[in-house]
Amino acid sequence: MKISIIGTGYVGLTTGACLAERGHAVLCVDQDREKIALLRRGKMPIFEPGLESLVKGNVRAGRLSFGTSNKDAVAHGKVIFMCVATPPRPDGSADLSAIEAVARDIAGHLKEFRLVAEKSTVPVATGSRVKDVISKYRPQHVDFEVASNPEFLREGCAIEDTMNPDRIVIGVESKRAETILREVYKPFKAPVLVTDIMSAELIKHASNAFLAMKISFANAVGQICELAGANVVEVTRGVGMDRRIGPGFLNAGIGYGGSCFPKDVAAFEAISRELGYDFSLLREVQRVNEKARDLFVKKVERELWIVKDKTIAALGLSFKANTDDIRESVAIKIIRMLVEKGAKVRAYDPQALAKARASMNTIAYCRSPYEAARGADAALVLTDWEEFRALDFGRLKKVMAHPTILDGRNLLDPGKMRELGFTYRSIGRP
Ligand SMILES: NC(=O)c1ccc[n+]([C@@H]2O[C@H](COP(=O)([O-])OP(=O)(O)OC[C@H]3O[C@@H](n4cnc5c(N)ncnc54)[C@H](O)[C@@H]3O)[C@@H](O)[C@H]2O)c1
Known part of the structure; x- marks a missing residue:
């Protein structure tokens, strides 16, 4: 046709x-x-x-x-x-x-x-x-x-x-x-x-809002795990094994970004309001999502105490792995927050460097994770690229000023990182 x-x-x-x-x-x-x-x-x-x-x-x-x-x-x-x-x-x-x-x-x-x-x-x-x-x-x-x-x-x-x-x-x-x-x-x-046409339109908004809700739910549970000393990865694995719930979109981290979830949740909330229904649940989904990145920045501050003039390696710029899309990327939002506090950020991403460079000129862009980590007081994992799981951590440690990793995507194995001599923090894992 x-x-x-x-x-x-x-x-x-x-x-x-x-x-x-x-x-x-x-x-x-x-x-x-x-x-x-x-x-x-x-x-x-x-x-x-x-x-x-x-x-x-x-x-x-x-x-x-x-x-x-x-x-x-x-x-x-x-x-x-x-x-x-x-x-x-x-x-x-x-x-x-x-x-x-x-x-x-x-x-x-x-x-x-x-x-x-x-x-x-x-x-x-x-x-x-x-x-x-x-x-x-x-x-x-x-x-x-x-x-x-x-x-x-x-x-x-x-x-x-x-x-x-x-x-x-x-x-x-x-x-x-x-x-x-x-x-x-x-x-x-x-x-x-x-x-009918309206139901089809609603299926899309409701699907994306539901997925965003699952992520925010996992992030809230991640905070409880952190406060209680439990492990969110194990908790969400156990929750996701329930066929009524399913394992997808239950990873605790720094929150959802991208060109769809943030705007679709907001638009669904707005049209609901216009129609006369207060979909307050969706506002809470947004609030938990925003809080996830604030809590991560606080975690960085807890680790470095003073962020001003510290060198921070940002691993990841795209809003998720396998894309160069940086629209509403949480990685970029976190980097901006740290730059605002005076940090010197050196960033690397396998695909999103060009797009990030065009939108933000306050940081240094690097051609490899090792170049980004050179002289860094901490390295932040901000996007879930497989490449970051398979880094040569011995080399990474050597080039860093201090071997500290804050993993916003729970991508790395905490035990292995400590064995390798890193101070390692992630989300909702002891
Ligand atoms: N990106 C995703 O993962 C995804 C997934 C599902 C649904 N959607 C939805 O699909 C839609 C498009 O998303 P996208 O990510 O492809 O956006 P995009 O910005 O990548 O692409 C939109 C394109 O439309 C073009 N355009 C705008 N006005 C035009 C006009 N008057 N005539 C001709 N071209 C015009 C723009 O130049 C742009 O290239 C959005 O509503 C989005 O919510 C996106």
Whole structure:
């Protein structure tokens, strides 16, 4: 089927490449000309494992192409996926201006029937707004439909998640829209859940809010463990073995970040309030999350006493492993807090150096963890990269001024670290 993607970011590019891989003819467009120029030269604007070869293979096979014109997107695809960003506004509600702009653009270029599917994460009832906008600005004789098809991929394993999703949620108003979207996903082996549009929109917000809640819950339990002298890793392992709960998203640490959880929890809270329900539980999820990073900074201060003029190695900048995405990265937030207190931070990340450098110029960027640790009074593990688990700790210790590691991700083995002669602190572990 001919499919168009408007918004070629993390979601749009991954979705486009995976749909092409499954045999569809996909046109990905974006208003960012530089991004499209890069892609046309075979260069990836983001780091995502497996993405480059998938994109290149499908471009070569003639199933995937790139453009900058929404008009071309409307002409090409029978289905048009909206994959533009929906960032937070200062009050937490979702900024839907890109969605509205794209809806107006689509309407202006409609010549024959199109199914417009929201893949961006949007508050409940956005679909009916999109429908109103397209109805208003389209040539009146042209038919169209709106659908919701929320995306659940995780950055870092986006290809695997898109190729083998847990479920495909399709929110539609008609059999026709359902049939078209079922055809799109026919080559994917995954259960398809068909709902109305608003329920599909809510499934996404509720899922992300629930996952964020699990993380905050684990962080609160981590604090209890720390106060009582228990081990949060063992506690959450025991809790997660209960099939009703499941083991995922129960790691205590410095809290969740990234472009989705913080904004989606805030947007879900905001739309609930707008609808007349005080979802105070979500505010507590946010509060516990913010507290997790404050407590970690306090831990650093407890260890170093005075942070001012101390050299601190930051291992990790991306918001999680296997991505270069630094949006709402807790690592960056913690680094900023320490810089504010006068620390000299030397940072290393396997993929996110370029993006971090472009957004923060108050720290030193290093090409290896050992270079970052040179002369450091403490090294902080801020992102859960596997690379940090496999460091040459003997070498690390040698280059540091003082062998102290504060592990914000509970990535390393406390016993082993002490054996190696490090002062080692982590979250909720004795
Ligand atoms: N990143 C994730 O892990 C993830 C997962 C699931 C859902 N989502 C949701 O998907 C949506 C997109 O997220 P993302 O991370 O891919 O964002 P992104 O910022 O990486 O990509 C959005 C793209 O849309 C483009 N764009 C904006 N306005 C446009 C317009 N009018 N016409 C054409 N292009 C336009 C931007 O230039 C950008 O390249 C968001 O709603 C997000 O919440 C993201």
